[in-house]
Amino acid sequence: MKITMIGSGYVGLVSGACFADFGHDTVCVDLDEAKISALQNGQVPIYEPGLADLIARNAKAGRLSFTTDLGPAVARADIVFIAVGTPSRRGDGHADLSFVAAAAEDIARSIDGFTVVVTKSTVPVGTGDEVERIIQSTRPDGDFAVVSNPEFLREGAAIEDFKRPDRIVVGSEDERALAVMREAYRPLSLNKSPILEMDRRSAELTKYAGNAFLATKITFINEIADLCEKTGANVQHVARGIGMDNRIGNKFLHAGPGYGGSCFPKDTLALLKTAQDFEAPQDIVDAVVRSNEKRKRAMGRKVIQAIGHDVRGKIVTVLGLTFKPNTDDMRDSPAIGIVQTLQDAGAVVHAYDPAGAENAREVLEDVVYFDDPYAAMEEAEALAIVTEWDEFRALDLAKVQSKLKGMIVVDLRNIYDREEIEMLGIKYVAVGR
Structure with missing residues (x-):
């Protein structure tokens, strides 16, 4: 054919x-x-x-x-x-x-x-x-x-x-x-x-409805994570507990800094505009879009709060810039809002990403880019893990300890065990845990 x-x-x-x-x-x-x-x-x-x-x-x-x-x-x-x-x-x-x-x-x-x-x-x-x-x-x-x-x-x-x-x-x-x-x-x-x-129209709407529903799951668990932090619960336990219900499913229930990329932000917005044209308001999707936008800068403030003092002139290391691992796509990446929030507070941002640095340079100014994650950590007040690339899942924690000045790790993807890091005298901050 x-x-x-x-x-x-x-x-x-x-x-x-x-x-x-x-x-x-x-x-x-x-x-x-x-x-x-x-x-x-x-x-x-x-x-x-x-x-x-x-x-x-x-x-x-x-x-x-x-x-x-x-x-x-x-x-x-x-x-x-x-x-x-x-x-x-x-x-x-x-x-x-x-x-x-x-x-x-x-x-x-x-x-x-x-x-x-x-x-x-x-x-x-x-x-x-x-x-x-x-x-x-x-x-x-x-x-x-x-x-x-x-x-x-x-x-x-x-x-x-x-x-x-x-x-x-x-x-x-x-x-x-x-x-x-x-x-x-x-x-x-x-x-x-x-x-x-x-029929053709149903097929067109299926794509938007699917992406909007997945974006809703992500946003839902992120808001539950905020509640977990306030109440002393663990969002990973909650997500596992609800995800084992076949009616819910365990995918897209990983708390983090919000969704980004080429599809979810664009498609949820387009669905809202289509709904307006047809006078069929999508209030749930509208709330999802607003919540997700607020979350990105909120995660930047979370890093600042973890440091606990004025970050002006302090180095903050960001690991992961792309909106997800195994891509070089920076479109609507949560890292953009996080980095800009840190910079607005006066921090000096050092960053490393296995594939996204070139594209990141086009959207993020005044960032110091590195070709090695450990070099990016030198004299840093805090380390923020923003994208869950595989190579960040098995960092040499002793080496991390030797590089960091401020002894703070903010794990926005919940990929590490708290006890493992705190045994090294490093302050550990996660999402919803």
């Missing part, structure tokens, strides 16, 4: 490489000439475990290629996926669909024969209708069907998520299009991955 992926960002690259690995003839298209040139030369512009090897293997086999020439790539395709960005629009928070609309127009000019056009990007309810209208008006004689097929990829585990998904959501009531989509995902039937076929 011939597949064309419009957009070679995170979703487009991962999806394109995985489809190629299934044996499909896949072309990834992007207008960014520098990005396409890098990909053609084997350089992957994003950090995702296993992706570089997957791309190299399939490119060598001739199943995966990259181009800036959209027309021929669309004309050859059985399926064209739209996987362009849908960032929050400045001013009102709605999803910016300008890239989707432009892609739809370009696709319309080039389709040849029956073509399934799939919105893979996260888009508000009704976007599929608009894509269909654009293609129909641009190409009245075009033979096509528009399908919604939202992605559910976790950064850092995207390849596994694509190849072994909980479900594949396909939104269409066109039988020809459904047959094509079943064939595209046929390799996953071996893994018993269910394909959920539904």
Whole structure:
């Protein structure tokens, strides 16, 4: 099957490489000439475990290629996926669909024969209708069907998520299009991955509803953690106690500094704007968004309070800058608000992240970056663990003790045992414990 992926960002690259690995003839298209040139030369512009090897293997086999020439790539395709960005629009928070609309127009000019056009990007309810209208008006004689097929990829585990998904959501009531989509995902039937076929608008809303619910779980346990601190309870025990209830489940119940990344902040905001348009207020999601925003700076104040005195001129070491481990993504990372709060109080921030320093430099000024976590701790008043990278889970605590001046560890991810650290004479501050 011939597949064309419009957009070679995170979703487009991962999806394109995985489809190629299934044996499909896949072309990834992007207008960014520098990005396409890098990909053609084997350089992957994003950090995702296993992706570089997957791309190299399939490119060598001739199943995966990259181009800036959209027309021929669309004309050859059985399926064209739209996987362009849908960032929050400045001013009102709605999803910016300008890239989707432009892609739809370009696709319309080039389709040849029956073509399934799939919105893979996260888009508000009704976007599929608009894509269909654009293609129909641009190409009245075009033979096509528009399908919604939202992605559910976790950064850092995207390849596994694509190849072994909980479900594949396909939104269409066109039988020809459904047959094509079943064939595209046929390799996953071996893994018993269910394909959920539904109407297009339900598929579009499923993506937003799923992310909003997960964001709600994160925010809920974070607020419970605050209550645990006030009452002397342990949020890890509480989370385990409620998570063993099958109706609740144990995932996304880890207290911390709040959610960030490319999906949850953007998608919860877009859902609220859609709800306003349709006069169906989402008060729970609205509260989640507000609570999460407040939490990031609150965690910065937590570090300051742990030090217990004026931090002006004091060094505070931050380990982890990306919004989660195994990615270089800094978008809406909790670390941004934490670092800025420390800087507003006059602290000097030293930081280390295994993959995110380059992107962090674009959003965080006046931070001293290090290539080694222990070097970042030299003469620091306190150490704050912000992102739970694996290498931070097994720090040499004796070495940490020798480097820190203030003997304070603020563990915002609850990855250490209190007794283990306090035995070394280090003050330990966790979240909800």
